[in-house]
Every structure is written in structure tokens, then in C-alpha cells.
Amino acid sequence: MYMKKNLLICTALFAAACDGGADRRGGEESVREVVHGAEIELLQPAASGGLTVDEALRNRRSWREFSPEALSLAEVSGVLWAAAGVNRPEDNRLTAPSALALYPVRVYAFFAEGVYRYDAAAHKLLRVLVGDFRELSGMQPFVFTAPLDLVYIADLSVYEGRDIPAEHVRYLCGQDAAGYAENVNLYTAGHSLRSITRGSYPEADLLAALGLDSARYFVALAQSVGR
Numbered sequence: 001m002y003m004k005k006n007l008l009i010c011t012a013l014f015a016a017a018c019d020g021g022a023d024r025r026g027g028e029e030s031v032r033e034v035v036h037g038a039e040i041e042l043l044q045p046a047a048s049g050g051l052t053v054d055e056a057l058r059n060r061r062s063w064r065e066f067s068p069e070a071l072s073l074a075e076v077s078g079v080l081w082a083a084a085g086v087n088r089p090e091d092n093r094l095t096a097p098s099a100l101a102l103y104p105v106r107v108y109a110f111f112a113e114g115v116y117r118y119d120a121a122a123h124k125l126l127r128v129l130v131g132d133f134r135e136l137s138g139m140q141p142f143v144f145t146a147p148l149d150l151v152y153i154a155d156l157s158v159y160e161g162r163d164i165p166a167e168h169v170r171y172l173c174g175q176d177a178a179g180y181a182e183n184v185n186l187y188t189a190g191h192s193l194r195s196i197t198r199g200s201y202p203e204a205d206l207l208a209a210l211g212l213d214s215a216r217y218f219v220a221l222a223q224s225v226g227r
């Protein structure tokens with residue numbers, strides 16, 4: 001009986017692991033492709049799915065090999081929601097914490113087809129550039145072929161008038177970004193995907209391509225996601 005129970009648990013865990021990347025909102029949504037228009041309306045987060053938090057923590061690691069295969073709309077939706085999605089609509093608070101609840105970090109998604117900014121309140125991606133700019137999101141070759149690179153850019157103006165030393169403001173923004181990135185690392189670890197947090201990127205070129213003033217914005221962190 002003991003062995004049978006263990007076998008059942010193992011079978012259930014194996015099934016969960018195999019099913020980790022699948023979306024539980026139904027077969028069709030889990031395979032829907034991302035259509036790279038001016039806006040990408042993301043799917044609402046699933047109420048449940050993937051591995052447990054404990055299992056995801058066990059799986060969490062950095063990956064530097066990625067298949068170029070595109071992520072499905074459900075996967076992109078889940079990754080963005082994990083990074084900085086609204087989980088308390090009553091006051092627009094996010095899945096990740098933010099110092100003073102100021103939310104200075106913007107999330108940019110780099111695909112082969114274009115660059116998008118994540119609008120958390122609308123749970124949409126808004127296109128800012130057409131074309132493949134993944135080379136600007138990192139320095140290592142795997143970044144250039146990963147199907148999704150995320151760049152976390154902090155807007156220092158959010159802290160204006162708060163009398164916090166500039167160095168500490170940068171530190172706090174970096175901490176916010178690290179929370180976003182780790183949410184993604186746990187999401188990918190729980191959904192049969194891969195990811196890595198990255199602190200290497202050509203910052204000046206990246207900000208210039210996005211048309212962002214380096215006196216106001218800085219790149220806090222980056223990340224690659226795929227399978």
C-alpha cells in the first residue's frame with residue numbers, strides 16, 4: 001500500500017512536470033501563437049497551473065542554452081504577468097514588491113519581430129520598435145537567439161522630490177528589478193521553461209534605440225527566456 005501510494009505520488013509529480021509548460025485554460029489557448037501587431041493583448045493569468053512553489057524553487061537555475069522556438073501566447077502572458085502583472089486589481093499592485101510602492105521599473109520585451117513595452121494595468125504589450133533588436137538586450141550570443149529577452153528599465157523621475165540620495169535610488173530600483181526577474185525565474189522553473197537573470201547589456205545603445213534619455217532612465221537588469 002505504501003509503495004502504491006508513493007507510485008501514485010510519483011506519477012502525479014511526473015505528470016505535473018511534463019505538463020509544466022501547458023496552459024490549463026484549455027488546449028487551444030496553450031498553443032496560440034503571438035501575433036506581433038501594434039498591441040499584443042495578453043491572456044489573463046490562470047488561476048492555477050505549473051509546479052508548486054516548492055517544486056519550482058528546487059528547479060530554479062540559470063540557463064544559457066535556448067531553443068529559438070517562439071513561446072506561445074499563453075507562455076508570454078504568464079511570463080509577463082509573473083514579472084510585473086497586477087495581482088490586486090483593487091489598487092493595481094503587482095506580483096513583485098516595489099520600494100515605497102513607486103514602481104519605477106518598466107518592462108520591455110524583445111522578440112525577433114519587435115520590441116514591446118508591458119502595460120501591466122491593461123495586461124498588454126505595446127509595440128515601440130519593429131524588427132529584431134535582441135542584440136541590444138545583452139552581450140552573450142545566447143541572448144541573440146532566445147525567443148524572448150526582457151529588459152528592466154528604471155525611470156528615476158519617479159523618485160523626484162523624495163530626498164533620497166541618487167545612489168540609494170539606483171540601488172532600490174535594482175532591487176525592484178531583481179524581484180521582477182526572480183518572479184520570472186520561478187515561473188519558468190515551474191512551467192517547463194528556461195530563463196536567466198542578466199546584468200550585462202550595452203546600456204547606452206539600448207537606451208538610444210528605445211529613445212530614452214540616460215539622465216532619466218537606466219537599465220536595471222535584463223533576462224532571457226525560452227525553452
Ligand SMILES: Cc1cc2nc3c(=O)[nH]c(=O)nc-3n(C[C@H](O)[C@H](O)[C@H](O)COP(=O)(O)O)c2cc1C
Pocket residue numbers: 060061062063064140196197198199200
Ligand atoms: C544580478 C545578476 C546578474 C547576472 N548577470 C549575468 C550575466 O550577465 N550573464 C550570465 O551569464 N549570468 C548572469 N547571472 C547569472 C549568474 O551567473 C548565476 O545566477 C550564478 O552563476 C549562479 O548560478 P544559478 O543561477 O544557476 O544558481 C546574473 C545573476 C544575477 C543575480
